[in-house]
Amino acid sequence: MKRHLPLAHPATALVMATCAWLVLVPLLGVPPRYLPSLGRVVADAISVWPELLNSFLRTLSEAVLGFLAGAALGIAFGVAFARSRVLERSVLPLFIALQSVPVIAFGAVVVIWFGNSLLSKVMIALYLSFFPVAVSTLRGLQAIDEKRVALFLSFGANRMQVFWRLALPTALPSIFTGLKLAVSLSLIGAIVGEWFGDTVGLGVMLLQALYFEQVERIWVLIVVCGLLGTLLYGLLAFIERKYVWWRPA
């Protein structure tokens, strides 16, 4: 029987981090240019909470949509690669190359093609997130024991049944590893996309805080982005615990 990856309660982390911030910053005399006191950061957050909330929701939707699209595409490609060696050999390296092309570098092209809309952020989030899912899907499917497949087939199962009842379940833990990475990448994609001249979003607020060198605001956004990231990650981890509790034995 395998142990799976238990995540300690997120509440513990929150309490710990808050205590550390509250106590250590004044204690160690950390200059506010690096890490302002918790009180000031909270005050700053409260002063802009409507804008913060709007931005949070906007970035959340961009990241989620991009992630869902990227995950679907990634799994589809992963399965395709597992089926066809030719496809794997020719297209997978292309994807690897594409993955290393910094999407931020051709921002103008993205804006020209997809406008300043939600779509351009979703496309960037998709672009960044589909690759880890594809790779982990492929790996997961490749790790299947051939003897098991043979066993299934010997009992009269057809290819489809082998896929749904053996291959996919066996690969799911691996796929979820990829999904967890993809969700954080899609958040990065959403934020970077907002840097192409958008008006609402955590990325927009971050850029403006950066340019006006408002350290408190930067920390507010770091915390909020962290909350958003933890929310998404936690959701995935929850789904994983509920549906993917077994490990390949």
Next chain:
Amino acid sequence: MNLPLKCSIAAIAFAAALVGGSLPAKAAEAVSVRLKWVAQAQFAGVYVAKAKGFYEEAGLDATINPGGPNINVETLVASGADTFGIASGTEGVLYAREKGLPLTCIGMSQQMTPFAYVAYDDSGINSVKDFKGKTVATWMTGPQFTLYSVLAHEGLAQSDANIVSQPFSMQPFIDKQYDVATVTLYNELNTLKEQGINNIKIFLPDDSGVTTQQDSIVTSEKMIAEKPEVVQAFLNATLKGWKYAFENKSEAVDIVMAAGSGLERKHQELMLEEIEKLMRAKLGGSEGLGAIDMASIKAVHDSLIEYKALNTEIDLESAFDQSFWAKVPADAKSM
């Protein structure tokens, strides 16, 4: 298998609602204005024109798109992704035309060079000629051309100074990581003053004989050819917005503060005052806001050609179209 399916359907519905909810009403002409930077008082005229309904009155449904660290206004406007733009400046338009971008300038916001170079009093730099052998930082998004012109005018080659890319922050200069930094009179100089840094020398490009108009109002050749009335309407409304902004500064700053994020009121007020000086200087005062100073442009063009920064002669009359500005009613541009 139900959960993923439900999630997918919900996601698609969610996406559809978002897209549907953001489609504009089909009444006025939908246009977009791309700014060269993030929202701040530097673009007060545009924000005021939108907030006070000047664009709407002119039959335009204008969307204001701020700039970003990796997009270029000239490229976006020339390609049609944005209808209008507040782009870098004289040099930017010239370089765009040299590269074949179908971009035309229809107005110039700032009539005087808004840049200056600063060095600490104790750095031993007393004139631009002393830049030789020193580390000079400048932004590479347009202002670098002004620096090249200034160096050339002072008899220095670009390679005589160690020119580095200046980031958005003045912190490296404050930390003395380079000898000379570029500032704008309306932004970074104020930032330095706010931080109590007054032991600096300021070198104005105008003193070296370089006067270059900045913050050009641009549009594509296509727009001018196909919808000149929209171009005219836009220019009228924008200049009207600027005039209103200068006559109602407090309200203008309110509007800008609401549009941007992370702005400090005092800093924006100072910025607006400085911008007013820049926009009302020279032709801005004598002829009206947004005037195109062909003499100054020709001087910049010739100097860039002479120092081989520009390699093709540019047809200035077609790059800088004064006809629209000429038709802007006096009550919109004269103060």
Next chain:
Amino acid sequence: MVASRLNALLNACLPVVFAIFVMGFVWEVAVAFGEVPQYVLPSPSGIIAAAVQRFPQIADGLWITTFEALAGFAVGSVIGLALACLFLLVPPTRALLLPLVVALNNVPSIAFVPLALLWFGMGPASKIAIAALAVSFAVLLAALEGFSRTEDGQVNLLRSFGANRLAILWRLRLPAAMPSIITGLRIGLARSTIAVIVAEMLGAYKGIGQIVYRATAEMDSLTVWSAILVSSATSLALYGLLVLIDRRLVWWQ
């Protein structure tokens, strides 16, 4: 022997080369037929020509960026692996720190760029720091997942031979986790390159990010795309290197 190796190499390369050619061809045709202006999207032929012509300037930036990415990658991998081992050997640390690490690393690494620039300046140090941050999580997660793959039965067997936690980690879990760790490394490499380039765009003296940033502002699309091309080719080469190491070191699966 040599012939069969050569054959294998060709078999591996041919599909990729073919795919690249097809993609390039489609791009070239699309740009020509769609009359896409060069300042929006240049043709592949134009980009390759420009890349060759401007290579000296681009190489200068490439060297810095690659160094920053690799250094960050190395540091991040070590940190990720070390943390995973710590969590395994001292379980209380896992319960205490893992949620914190998860929360910290769920902040998109680019949100830390302003801080990194402030703390470490505009030089390579800030880029290495950001890259390390981006990579460490990928490696940590992968290592933890890999460690958990070990069968309890095998662990108990080693225990019965008197092996302590450290020995079990070294001899059993680590080798078993290698495939997973390598996957983490692969993904980490891609993330670190992106993080470095983003950081370079916001504040740096040199590097691919700076080259792209300046060229964008100067409307020099050929330079932008050649820099992207060269940078991607290098990333690909590094990735290929990683795959090679994967095959050599982790030959058991």
